[in-house]
Amino acid sequence: MPESATKTSKPVSAGQTKTGRASACPGLFRIVPALDGGICRIKLPLGRLTSRQARAIADIAGRSSAGAIEATNRANLQIRGIRPGTEPEVIAALLAADLGAANAGADDVRNVMVSPLAGNDPAQILDASDLAQRVLQRLQAEPRYHALSPKFGIQIDGGEAMAMLDHPNDIWLSAVDHETFAFGFAGCPPLKDRDRTAGFIAAALAEDFVFACLDFFLSLNGTRNSAGQEISRFRHVLINITAEEIVARIALPVRRDITSADWHRTSPIGFAHLGSRPQSDDRFVAIGALPPLGRLDPATLRKLADLADKATLGEIRFTPWQSIVLPNVAASDSQSVLNLLDSLGFITQADQPLAAMITCAGSAGCGSAHADTKADAISLAHALRALDTAVFGIHLSGCSKSCAAPRATQATLVGTSPGHYDVFWREDTTTNKFGALIGADQSIEQAGRLLARRDSKQR
Ligand code: SF4
Known part of the structure; x- marks a missing residue:
């Protein structure tokens, strides 16, 4: 399911962002009504969910909704069809399962994307998950960042073969080598024929760089650009200020040279999110599977949690392809896990329409x-x-x-x-x-x- 709101009436819960703008985006505390009932979006840190949390979502979805659980294209989950009057129970159950932000005001800003295989992908240049976790924690801990739009996204790309490069993010970083990230605004890490790099930053400065960019952005957030647009995303900033000018205003030693325009990332492997994928440690594989059209019912989510307990020490990773990955499956169990996912109705091969x-x-x-x-x-x-x-x-x-x-x-x-x-x-x-x-x-x-x-x- 896309991470945007469907056409609705007013949200049930707190319906405004920290800038006071009305938001139609669902959140954990902002259950937005749609034709089929309320939508509650659960933001998953780096797309990761434990089997215990999966069961909690299945239970509350079964009790309080028509039972549709959707994987989103930002590696999150949402419950649809929530019955009017049950919203407080839904929110309480999700918070009890540790699915909320570190503090309530931070729920909207937990939008840091990494590859579902970050840390385990044999093609990765570096493990992006440490930096992503630090950025995520600081976004939640420092209240000034809670003014960011619920759609404001940051991508940290470690160079993995399993990578989503079709979703523009407000700020992206992509590993060039162990010491360096390329970066850009309002786009994706560049492939040969599209997107472009704004510059390079030392990996040791990457966290400071992200927050310097955010501080610059916040100095303009909520004002209007020359096209009359209210600035809530980096693309609105780029109407008036070039990436070069943004970089010049950030007091960090950003490297910009002739290779900036030419650098491009290695292409990811198509459909790497389906089937069995090798991991850096060859004793293990990652198994990817897609619930048809990104939808699960509570019973299927419970069975998936049971499978994760048996096959992966209880970890489920959600992906921007609206699918799941079970990491760290013993290589010898690969086929049996694929068979079980097939029997649960998941798609595990790319050749199916x-x-x-x-x-x-x-x-x-x-x-x-x-x-x-x-x-x-x-x-x-x-x-x-x-x-x-x-x-x-x-x-x-x-x-x-x-x-x-x-x-x-x-x-x-x-x-x-x-x-x-x-x-x-x-x-x-x-x-x-x-x-x-x-x-x-x-x-x-x-x-x-x-x-x-x-x-x-x-x-
Ligand atoms: S969800 Fe609604 S608004 Fe969005 S594309 Fe579909 S029909 Fe249009």
Whole structure:
């Protein structure tokens, strides 16, 4: 599920950020009503959850909601369909399971992203999780940072092969070597053909650098840029101030030289989040699996917790692909854990149509949706399987707002009416953010055939 709000009425709980701006983003203390009930978002430090906490979420979701638990595209969880009047019980149960922030005002700012395999990925240049933990703790401990937008994100990339580079973050750092991070604003660590580096900072200064950037940002937070936008994200700052000027105002020895524009990160491995992945210690593997369309019911989450207890000392990591990773599984148990996840309904292989399909809440949960994206995605997966096609990267969006995908996927279906979509194919996004319109107002069957034809041309 995307980390944005669906169209709603007013939040039930504290509905404002620390700057006094109304926020429609769900949080642990801000349960936001949607068509299918309240949404409570649980921010997971570095995407990590214990089996005990997973059971607590399953229990309260079973008692107080329609029972939909969603993995989000920021490696968090949310409970949907919370029944009116049960919000205090939900919040109390989550706090009792240590799922809240170190202090209540800090819940919104716990947005520090790392690879789900940070610390264990054999391709990593360094372990990003230590720095990420320190940043997370300081964000929570120092009240001035609680004024940041609930969407303000920081990515710390250790160079892992399992890495999400499609979600822009306000500040990103990416390991160049053991001593150096590249950094940038309002984007992602750069690949060869996209994004760009603003400079380099010594790894020993990385924490101070992040907070110097935040202090600079906070000096502008809530003011307006020359385009009239209220500044709540770094992209609003870049309208008037270049990355070079920001760097010049930060009193740290930032290295900026000719290689800044040229540096790019090694490409991650596609679909590394599914199936069995090697770890740095070859006695262990990480097992990745996707609940279809990112949704779990309480019974499945409980069974996953039981499996984590047996296979991983009780650790579950959530990923920005709305999936899970069980780290530190004995290599000899790899196949049996995969089989168990398959039997629980998880997707563990990339060649299944639903493995690369995302949707927003659709008409079951959002008042702006023109179509039931979740149900239609299942139908589309069946249609594609019948056509022996698996297009990698399909996004079904209930309207053109595109909450579920920060960047265009290969194919985007935008709802026009129940069961019908405009179909876009990403070739050139200069005229439309989704790409070229290849079919207007198509039924799911028609869309499936269109995508199959495009897929066969690509092969
Ligand atoms: S993309 Fe549109 S329909 Fe889907 S959740 Fe966002 S606002 Fe609602």
